[in-house]
Amino acid sequence: MFKPYLSRWNLISDGDPIVTRSSYLLPVRMDGHINGNPAMLKIAMDTEEKFGGLVMQWWNGDGAARVYAYEGDALLMERAQGTNSLIEMAYQGQDDEASRIACNVIAKLHKPRSTPPPELIPLNIWFEALESAAQREGSLLLESLAVARKLLASPRDIVVLHGDVHHANVLDFGSRGWLAIDPKRIIGERGYDYANLLCNPELPTVTDPLRFICQSHVIAQAANLERRRLLQWTLAYAGLSASWFLEEDDHQNADLDLFIAELALQALSMEANNRDGIY
Known part of the structure; x- marks a missing residue:
């Protein structure tokens, strides 16, 4: 399911897939290069999770992760790199x-x-x-x-x-x-x-x-x-x-x-x- 978006958005895999109750996630690098910006590719499994991307776009990186691309069930967003939890x-x-x-x-x-x-x-x-x-x-x-x-x-x-x-x-x-x-x-x-x-x-x-x-x-x-x-x-x-x-x-x-x-x-x-x- 990730493959079409890896190609469309010029991404490469940067880790193992993650499965949650509502989504599939894949750490990626942008610009098709290992030194590209780190991002997270998310494929929503339910409707409400999918529409959350609209709100993320509207926040425009202020208080929330930036959205780089959004289409249908797929969301490409900024990836957390900090070590604190x-x-x-x-x-x-x-x-x-x-x-x-x-x-x-x-x-x-x-x-x-x-x-x-x-x-x-x-x-x-x-x-x-x-x-x-x-x-x-x-x-x-x-x-x-x-x-x-x-x-x-x-x-x-x-x-x-x-x-x-x-x-x-x-x-x-x-x-x-x-x-x-x-x-x-x-x-x-x-x-x-x-x-x-x-x-x-x-x-x-x-x-x-x-x-x-x-x-x-x-x-x-x-x-x-x-x-x-x-x-x-x-x-x-x-x-x-x-x-x-x-x-x-x-x-x-x-x-x-x-x-x-x-x-x-x-x-x-x-x-x-x-x-x-x-x-």
């Missing part, structure tokens, strides 16, 4: 700094642009999966749905969202700094993009209640968000993510999301009690 930082006691870096990248992505964005999907359409799952499963998903409905009914700070910000989608691009990859194509309240930092299943500490409380404060401050609003988006997002996993019959990851939803619900309850003078 947000997930490794989080493993090694730099969780706060990793969260602040991710928040800084999100803020760049949310900046206004001079050109109109591509066609986008309203955030409420994404939450239809939570509507269905909550009616079917009940319990904590109903709590997530209730909060999601309130947030979606009164959105604040509408922006083009990344839609899937986590520690593996913000990479070290060396002299270009930290940049995002793999966006979706949605529009909605900016708070949604910060919630996933509290829900990343790749972090073994994600279900640690103390880590959750600490990072909710760090992220709220770094993102200039009301912490209560961040917790509400986290509860809504965790329920939505659990709904997606349940659609795939992946109960292990769904249960992890539901645990995080419970942490968000407990934190919201504590905030309400503190506000009312109950300690």
